[in-house]
Amino acid sequence: MLTTIISASTTTTTTYHSATIFFSSSSSSSSSSSTNTPTSSSTLVFPKTLTVTPKRTRLLRLHASSSSSSMSMIDKETPELQRPHTFLRQWNDDSDSNSSVRARFEKMIREAQDSVCSAIEAVDGGGKFQEDVWSRPGGGGGISRVLQDGAVWEKAGVNVSVVYGVMPPEAYRAASPVHAHHANSSVPVPFFATGISSVLHPKNPFAPTLHFNYRYFETETPKDSQGAPRQWWFGGGTDLTPAYIFEEDVKHFHLEFKLLDSFLDLLQLSLWKKVKELVATEVVVQKRACDKFDSSFYPRFKKWCDDYFYIKHRGERRGLGGIFFDDLNDYDQEMLLSFATECANSVVPAYIPIIEKRKDMPFTDQHKAWQQLRRGRYVEFNLVYDRGTTFGLKTGGRIESILVSLPLTARWEYNHQPEEGSEEWKLLDACINPKEWL
């Protein structure tokens, strides 16, 4: 009976946390409890689709579906042979028009996917990205690209996705307290989420792992509800996870994102202009935005990153951080779109020069073993704490896209402790005690 209590709590937790939808490159579909006995309790509902997986898998899974009710969640994406021009619903209203924020965000992340993959392939020189395109009949889909066992990277995944879903009304209220009283309490709220997510794990232990993720989320007005306004949020970040510290690399990386501050200063003016145009109920939100809005974005998002990528049970961060922000909606929407675009476009200049310098450095088995231990920490963070991954696992998203973030190989030694003052010790110290790099 205890299990039932837990199960209920867990499900509630998940469904209330609508913002986590941002994180998963392919999160979607019906949510179910995380108990061990397979049961299903849908909270986010997507249309079901016929299975079009390769023959080998289909045989195994169809067999399985007769013995476990939850198996039907697995095969809901439809593989596509070609990339569509857009994953947006073309029959929809203005929300999905070419000039909408969602359309421009999708265009931006698809261009970012292309440019990052091109840069990776050019530097790798050997590996090529394998592409999987998938869709859902009700709208939405994604492009997963993975380069595995290349010359420079052991695993590099760059995914984009577009998700249409429905969240329970209580989740909507929790996510948007200002407008909660407008929402019809009994009507599920349709939502839209799109994002790019990438993890790049190089082979050389002196070359750092990079993760970045930028995402945009909207709720739609329920069709049978009056006056529930549309909500939107931005989230994202880019962070560096080396096994060894080269201070010049970390400074270069952080500087790339600090420079965005001045970009934001320019945009501040346009925000003030917007504020003046706002009507009554909006002012509360926008006033708060103005109070917060200053050129301290970098220190704020840097600290947010240090706090987010925290492996609590280890008392360590996963890596050396970067920037991170989430649930941002109290700034001008156009400004945040520009900011996310600028961040995504900063990935290549921030990361590739570091890889160029480190990819061919000679290393020993001990260096490699330490890298593998840190990869173990990466796995721990992603499976236990990362909101996108844990949400994706619970809701039955495309599992291969979600777990492409895991490294090709990882290692766990019992009670490993680096020698004080060693290079390994310095990295661990920086993960335990975050540093100001600039």
Next chain:
Amino acid sequence: MLTTIISASTTTTTTYHSATIFFSSSSSSSSSSSTNTPTSSSTLVFPKTLTVTPKRTRLLRLHASSSSSSMSMIDKETPELQRPHTFLRQWNDDSDSNSSVRARFEKMIREAQDSVCSAIEAVDGGGKFQEDVWSRPGGGGGISRVLQDGAVWEKAGVNVSVVYGVMPPEAYRAASPVHAHHANSSVPVPFFATGISSVLHPKNPFAPTLHFNYRYFETETPKDSQGAPRQWWFGGGTDLTPAYIFEEDVKHFHLEFKLLDSFLDLLQLSLWKKVKELVATEVVVQKRACDKFDSSFYPRFKKWCDDYFYIKHRGERRGLGGIFFDDLNDYDQEMLLSFATECANSVVPAYIPIIEKRKDMPFTDQHKAWQQLRRGRYVEFNLVYDRGTTFGLKTGGRIESILVSLPLTARWEYNHQPEEGSEEWKLLDACINPKEWL
């Protein structure tokens, strides 16, 4: 603000789930939320202790504690130079006397630890177990033994622990509905938990991984409360996780545990005797026990095992199962102590003969890669679903003991699918569609 909602839910979930305490070989101490921003909200309270960790680590962690309030949770065990005769509080009442169930259970698991470690070392021929003994000033402690990078096993951990803690009154009520009305609603309930937990990962891909865990849990009567009866539960199981199926091995393994049925049949008589002695309120529980009690233990616990070790996001079991039971308290207490003892003593005869046959079989790089992929699944199950591991991570138990269950090395390939009909495919099929082996 969403994070706060989640944090509160998660904490409540943990504290209500008293039964999970069983699972962790070293779970204990103050629970705190699993949010990313380090915060602390104690629910299970242990006395704090001074840090006596090795110098290298202490320097790193003490530095860290100044920047994060949650760090103080990390160093709460005191390393000991010698194994004590018992981890029970010797100054306590009859609960901890030599004839108590808790004392006999501790004796049993410590003997099982010795015999399993001896058997492993004898077969390994090269590796020796490294032992860490630790205690807590308020009572309790544990012995962690790890053999790493041996001749036969890449990692073998065998841990015992004894934990004294305090659970909130609502957790006690949730755990013992029949007696809920007796409990003083405002008084935290002290509990006692002890168990043995082991994971054995061999090197040879044809030699299976074994996990077993047997545990006993009690609540104590709060000192300032009248009439709250003591509750107790047993839990445990033994399961096999091969990368390749040798049907004779799996049958041999399952048979060892099926044979326990006849043992239980003999004990059934003593249960009936007990039932006749029961008073009014006990009858509800014991009647249910009698209704359930029959010689179908094996099929019941076999299915429980298949259900428990389920990697929901993969639609696969971790391995080929064995037996599993939890929260058992509706049988005769002596019978369950004997049953757990018999199960623990069955580990060596069930497992060692399989290892003897498989440890020197020749294998290819492909066999090894498949084993590593299955090790990846093992990591996924343990970090995402295993109740003992997840509880231990949340409550700040001894992290090296909790995560000793992870393999030395693991691997994740994007979208790996074994060829239909191959040996790898057969294993995967059996993990997706559990089989009756006997």
